[in-house]
Amino acid sequence: MTHFEDQRWTAVPSAEVMQAILDHRHDETFLARFTAKIDTRNAADADECDVWTGALSSEGYGNFRVGKHIVRAHRVAYIVKFGEVPDGLFLDHVWPVCKYRFCVNEWHLEPVNNTENTRRGRGIGSMNQRAMRSAAIIARNEYEGMRLAA
Template structure:
């Protein structure tokens, strides 16, 4: 059986550098688009291994954000340590899109006086809530008036 090659040699065999400075992983790719590397028969994300090898450890509870927005980039200088929340808000998910909105669907501002945060972290517009409640009470009055006739 041939001797195992060092991880750094195997790493560089699977990297192409593009014009933007991205180190594009051409090895195994996860369904989410991130490079994967096997170290001591244990699968690891190639971008995490690269960061830890060239820069240093990733603190517990934090994640790496691809500043270049290229998931298979393993250039450690295109990666930044952030919280999971920060990483999500920087992305293009529905949650990130909603968090960036400054006004509700009816044009009321999302500000301290007009915004209520639910325990799950979602928010609703107090002005819209007051209007909904006003319409509900009006319907109830109208229904009661019709029933009394």
Template sequence: MSASLPLLPRLWARTEVDPQTGCYRWTGGKQGGPGTYGQINHKGRTRPVHVAAYEELTGQQVPDGHHVDHVAARGCRYRDCWNIAHLEPVTPRENVLRGTSPAALNARKTHCPQGHEYTPENTRLADGSRVCRTCERARAARFYRAKQEAAGKTVGLPMAEKTHCVNGHEFTPENTFLDKGKRRCRTCARESSRKSQQRRREEYKRNPTVRPPMGEKTHCANGHELTPENTFARNVGTVGCRICARESARKSQARRRARMKT
């Protein structure tokens, strides 16, 4: 049929309507044989039938970087369909995710095969694929235990499986903090800090020339008075100087800006 005729009569001349899905199935030329996208000569060049139909019948151009998707949720089952009620411009990523390919099926998963959720904290990328950190740690723990047992060594529970610290304190959210990626017991940290301060007080009583313990200090190392307004509590039970902390943060930001300029 002549390419000089309007597009719509040319489309209907080679179209069969599927009564079950409502798809307008193109019976003319295909890009790669049956089951592929239809193609038609329109405005001096060969174009996919569904793209040409969408732009012609809606009066809207497909946005740059977008694909025209055959929306399965609207009942579309065929790539050669040009029913604009079944079509929608989407990004390439969205187009892939709506498909049934292995990549699309995996991308829609929210949990790993062992049931752990793919949260930002529990996920890392390896060669473009998502890896569950919980499973990875469990595999590493099993490998370590097998290696130690093969060497005849006794192996305790992995840290991630422990519910109490070595002194019997429960690892509750309120009693736990992270130190270099490892769980620490707040009760033990406070007790350790208390004993350290007690030792320093006793040493200070014997020799007043040594550095006084935190409880005896009235000023920080830089001479700022340790008033209630100028102090804050650290995780391990000690106190810090707010003026020094702000100055340290200011210098850190200045160094970062200097590196960005260079």
């Protein structure tokens, strides 16, 4: 087993995890547990970010448990809304509408291939993981403060 296969999460969920999310997308308990971690207080329209208030990965993405698997929260949001992510594609937060990795607004996500996802990275990948997580937490807190002040 490679290191990638041994990880607790992957950027693209396995078919098993994708099916588990699809099976639960109309389950009220699952949806309540998921939406309880999303702050949409000031999100009046699709242009506003939906802030993930649950656990963050070391890269600043939201984490959500589906069975025994950890899945990126923005992927769960997309699958619940639109169904399967096309095979092998990544979900990119569309710039300039959204620049926050902790955003789970499904309208801010676009399925793209790995090359395009990397091209759009805007230099974020040069930060180490601890710095990315710290930056995401600071940005999430500042974003939350701006929304509450408005």
